[in-house]
Amino acid sequence: MAQEMNIGLLGFGTVGTGVLQIIRDHQDKLQHQLGCSIKVKKVLVSNLHKEREIKIDDDQLTLNADDILNDPSIVAVIEVMGGIEDARRYIRQALENNKNVITANKDLMAIHGSELLELANKQGCDLFYEASVAGGIPILRALVEGLASDRISKMIGIVNGTTNYILTKMSKEGRGYEEALQEAQALGYAEADPTADVEGIDAARKISILGTLGFSMNLDLDDVSIRGITEVTREDLAFCEQLGYTMKLVGIANRFNDKVEVSVQPTLVPHEHPLASVDDEYNAVYVYGDAVGETMFYGPGAGKLPTATAVVSDLVAVLKNNRLGVNGNSVILPQFEKKLKDPDDIHAKYFLRIHAKDISGTFASLTHLFHENEVSLEKILQLPLNQGKLAEIIVVTHAVSKKNYDLVLEKLADADVVVEVKSSYRVEGDRK
Amino acid sequence: MAQEMNIGLLGFGTVGTGVLQIIRDHQDKLQHQLGCSIKVKKVLVSNLHKEREIKIDDDQLTLNADDILNDPSIVAVIEVMGGIEDARRYIRQALENNKNVITANKDLMAIHGSELLELANKQGCDLFYEASVAGGIPILRALVEGLASDRISKMIGIVNGTTNYILTKMSKEGRGYEEALQEAQALGYAEADPTADVEGIDAARKISILGTLGFSMNLDLDDVSIRGITEVTREDLAFCEQLGYTMKLVGIANRFNDKVEVSVQPTLVPHEHPLASVDDEYNAVYVYGDAVGETMFYGPGAGKLPTATAVVSDLVAVLKNNRLGVNGNSVILPQFEKKLKDPDDIHAKYFLRIHAKDISGTFASLTHLFHENEVSLEKILQLPLNQGKLAEIIVVTHAVSKKNYDLVLEKLADADVVVEVKSSYRVEGDRK
Numbered sequence: 128m129a130q131e132m133n134i135g136l137l138g139f140g141t142v143g144t145g146v147l148q149i150i151r152d153h154q155d156k157l158q159h160q161l162g163c164s165i166k167v168k169k170v171l172v173s174n175l176h177k178e179r180e181i182k183i184d185d186d187q188l189t190l191n192a193d194d195i196l197n198d199p200s201i202v203a204v205i206e207v208m209g210g211i212e213d214a215r216r217y218i219r220q221a222l223e224n225n226k227n228v229i230t231a232n233k234d235l236m237a238i239h240g241s242e243l244l245e246l247a248n249k250q251g252c253d254l255f256y257e258a259s260v261a262g263g264i265p266i267l268r269a270l271v272e273g274l275a276s277d278r279i280s281k282m283i284g285i286v287n288g289t290t291n292y293i294l295t296k297m298s299k300e301g302r303g304y305e306e307a308l309q310e311a312q313a314l315g316y317a318e319a320d321p322t323a324d325v326e327g328i329d330a331a332r333k334i335s336i337l338g339t340l341g342f343s344m345n346l347d348l349d350d351v352s353i354r355g356i357t358e359v360t361r362e363d364l365a366f367c368e369q370l371g372y373t374m375k376l377v378g379i380a381n382r383f384n385d386k387v388e389v390s391v392q393p394t395l396v397p398h399e400h401p402l403a404s405v406d407d408e409y410n411a412v413y414v415y416g417d418a419v420g421e422t423m424f425y426g427p428g429a430g431k432l433p434t435a436t437a438v439v440s441d442l443v444a445v446l447k448n449n450r451l452g453v454n455g456n457s458v459i460l461p462q463f464e465k466k467l468k469d470p471d472d473i474h475a476k477y478f479l480r481i482h483a484k485d486i487s488g489t490f491a492s493l494t495h496l497f498h499e500n501e502v503s504l505e506k507i508l509q510l511p512l513n514q515g516k517l518a519e520i521i522v523v524t525h526a527v528s529k530k531n532y533d534l535v536l537e538k539l540a541d542a543d544v545v546v547e548v549k550s551s552y553r554v555e556g557d558r559k
Numbered sequence: 560m561a562q563e564m565n566i567g568l569l570g571f572g573t574v575g576t577g578v579l580q581i582i583r584d585h586q587d588k589l590q591h592q593l594g595c596s597i598k599v600k601k602v603l604v605s606n607l608h609k610e611r612e613i614k615i616d617d618d619q620l621t622l623n624a625d626d627i628l629n630d631p632s633i634v635a636v637i638e639v640m641g642g643i644e645d646a647r648r649y650i651r652q653a654l655e656n657n658k659n660v661i662t663a664n665k666d667l668m669a670i671h672g673s674e675l676l677e678l679a680n681k682q683g684c685d686l687f688y689e690a691s692v693a694g695g696i697p698i699l700r701a702l703v704e705g706l707a708s709d710r711i712s713k714m715i716g717i718v719n720g721t722t723n724y725i726l727t728k729m730s731k732e733g734r735g736y737e738e739a740l741q742e743a744q745a746l747g748y749a750e751a752d753p754t755a756d757v758e759g760i761d762a763a764r765k766i767s768i769l770g771t772l773g774f775s776m777n778l779d780l781d782d783v784s785i786r787g788i789t790e791v792t793r794e795d796l797a798f799c800e801q802l803g804y805t806m807k808l809v810g811i812a813n814r815f816n817d818k819v820e821v822s823v824q825p826t827l828v829p830h831e832h833p834l835a836s837v838d839d840e841y842n843a844v845y846v847y848g849d850a851v852g853e854t855m856f857y858g859p860g861a862g863k864l865p866t867a868t869a870v871v872s873d874l875v876a877v878l879k880n881n882r883l884g885v886n887g888n889s890v891i892l893p894q895f896e897k898k899l900k901d902p903d904d905i906h907a908k909y910f911l912r913i914h915a916k917d918i919s920g921t922f923a924s925l926t927h928l929f930h931e932n933e934v935s936l937e938k939i940l941q942l943p944l945n946q947g948k949l950a951e952i953i954v955v956t957h958a959v960s961k962k963n964y965d966l967v968l969e970k971l972a973d974a975d976v977v978v979e980v981k982s983s984y985r986v987e988g989d990r991k
Contacts, residue, residue, distance in 0.1 A: 159888050160885070160888060161883075161885070162883055162884060162885045162888070263851045263852065263854060264854070265701065277864075299831075398836075399731075399838060400836065401836050401837065401857055403836060404830075404831050404832065404833050404835060404836050405833065406831060409853070411855075418864035418865065419695045419858060419865045419868060420695065420859045420862070420865070421841070421857075421859070422696065422856075422857060422858035422859075423843075423855075423856075423857035424854075424855075424856060424857070425853075425854060425855035425856070425857070426851060426852070426853065426854035427852050427853070430852070432709075432850035432851065433850070433851045433852070436709065436850060447879065447883060450883050451593075451594055451879060451882050451883055452594060453591075453592070453593070453594045456591050456592060456594070
């Protein structure tokens with residue numbers, strides 16, 4: 128049996144450096160687990176002479192990906208360069224040359240995951256991507272191991288640290304959206320162009336990866352209905368708080384019978400729900416499995432060492448499989464045909480905030496409107512506004528079909544007594 | 560290579576039945592992961608003719624453990640019979656005959672774990688025990704995989720469902736201790752004799768297993784300082800709530816430099832801490848690693864399917880190792896000499912509730928007493944009691960040494976102005 132296994136690294140930024148560091152520092156333990164040692168044979172870089180925070184021999188560096196992808200002695204390739212097109216081409220080439228692949232690239236996996244997993248399956252190679260969802264949380268492994276003996280019916284994930292930081296500051300410290308965003312940018316939790324985060328796109332990529340794996344169904348980014356946090360106001364948050372809810376931007380993937388729904392939106396969870404106390408830049412994924420019941424995995428969503436740790440865990444699994452001769456068997460191709468729920472099939476509770484005229488009969492006409500569309504109410508809060516000329520009305524519905532709820536929203540916008548529909552959010556995690 | 564691997568089951572109660580069911584239902588997936596199939600060759604039972612909820616051939620059952628332990632074709636033995644002495648003898652015999660072992664037995668592992676792990680190591684066999692700590696939470700695996708590239712400095716675990724259920728009912732629904740206990744018993748969450756749970760012994764077993772593994776140091780049950788929940792009152796809980804804390808019975812294992820502390824006690828955590836929202840019979844383990852930072856794993860602590868799922872995950876790992884020829888390498892023997900912290904080295908915040916005489920100078924004499932013992936205060940709440948004849952005084956200290964704090968407790972008991980020291984609890988998880 129091999130005494131040493133060669134691997135190659137594509138990319139040598141923060142995560143790549145972390146991976147090399149971990150492999151070096153823990154060589155003995157890794158050898159102990161694997162029965163052989165790991166050698167990082169080549170690292171693809173874009174500049175051979177850059178100052179680096181880690182020492183590496185010149186002949187370990189290369190500017191040419193082919194030195195890694197065409198080297199028959201390399202059994203596994205780690206892609207930590209980021210970006211889409213080059214990464215995709217390199218990973219395809221690695222798989223075509225029968226190399227196993229580990230990637231931390233969520234953008235790539237959300238867009239080209241199914242194509243790459245199919246190729247890996249065809250080639251009998253592993254393609255592992257734990258680090259692509261939430262760096263410090265071993266959630267994909269939990270889903271895959273759980274899947275061997277469970278059926279996942281729901282996942283709710285706080286999978287974007289930027290928006291969680293912003294919403295935490297707004298809820299807990301009364302900041303406005305713009306102010307909280309600037310604070311996040313100053314601390315490096317948000318990028319100069321925060322669009323992908325605050326519009327929910329990053330979270331949508333991750334929930335599509337989770338949904339695909341958890342439900343064994345090929346879910347694309349296009350299947351995710353997406354709403355970001357840019358319209359959330361301090362007032363909304365204060366009323367949520369008052370009614371016992373915390374607002375989080377979550378990705379939801381749920382399944383009933385054989386139909387699924389995948390979405391991202393600002394969502395209210397009860398204060399006592401485990402997701403409610405996931406604050407600041409932290410991530411968490413709540414999973415409901417028919418056998419195991421409720422579980423939740425909490426941890427940092429990003430960062431050099433958490434992400435590198437996830438990559439190295441994948442590497443160990445891939446190399447173990449290699450020595451067992453079972454590479455490719457862990458690639459889980461979607462088993463089921465994609466069936467998305469219609470708005471008729473999506474049932475949820477909603478929080479709805481309205482400014483209405485404070486005249487006799489207002490409330491009666493509103494309740495009539497709810498009632499005739501089969502939307503029943505669980506909580507109602509009415510407060511005077513503008514010296515009693517207007518009324519601030521907040522309701523939380525029972526679980527209703529999205530179709531009926533959307534109809535109510537439409538009719539409310541046209542109703543005489545309604546001045547403005549201020550906001551509307553989904554409610555999840557009520558155990559009653 | 561082997562096309563089929565034989566295993567034996569010791570015990571065929573709830574968990575044993577669950578294990579067989581999972582292996583049968585997921586034979587294809589397991590074969591796919593392992594490259595060979597699993598055959599349950601023999602099951603040790605105490606009655607051959609009992610009615611069972613699962614079908615099994617008569618010749619698969621045996622009354623004689625030797626039929627499993629001395630069968631050279633069996634590579635792994637699953638112990639799910641419970642109890643101490645027989646289980647210990649069988650596991651020893653299995654290891655001596657070079658069989659790998661999976662056990663769900665926390666009582667056994669807490670008392671004889673180090674002896675059994677040493678034997679496994681000597682024999683080059685695996686001894687896995689994921690199901691012994693918190694059935695539905697893959698925490699041992701997380702620690703072992705985390706350990707490959709991290710240093711754990713703190714673990715706080717809600718690892719006993721019974722006491723968590725009782726405290727939840729007391730906090731959230733205002734029940735008294737006795738009433739909540741009876742409710743737990745009626746629902747099957749507490750046993751007729753609840754001593755091991757309510758006195759903290761069950762939690763102590765689990766935190767000693769977690770501490771041993773997380774710190775790689777041989778921690779016995781005797782090393783755990785233990786306090787249960789029998790003295791907790793509704794009034795204590797109401798004041799905790801008022802000051803922003805939730806009370807949980809937790810096991811704490813922490814390390815600073817090379818010294819550790821392991822304890823179980825009712826502990827206050829801030830409402831916004833992830834552990835605070837772990838309610839009812841649920842378990843969670845919060846882990847702080849130097850590389851990964853804060854993580855938490857939440858899920859059911861017991862139950863047939865969660866526990867059986869954990870056992871089967873261990874089985875898959877053991878059989879993979881067997882095919883790799885690395886059995887025994889995963890046995891983690893304590894690397895470090897045991898060094899326990901002195902009361903001088905244990906630093907924590909405390910919640911302290913006193914009834915004092917409401918006379919001029921009371922508060923001054925109390926603050927003087929705190930001050931001269933180097934205990935400084937973070938929060939103070941004083942309320943009149945008994946029409947102003949007494950004062951209810953509650954303080955939360957800054958982090959102080961246990962030695963100094965214990966001295967203060969002693970002196971308060973003797974102080975003229977103090978009528979009674981009502982209660983005292985440790986506070987954890989304040990991030991300030």
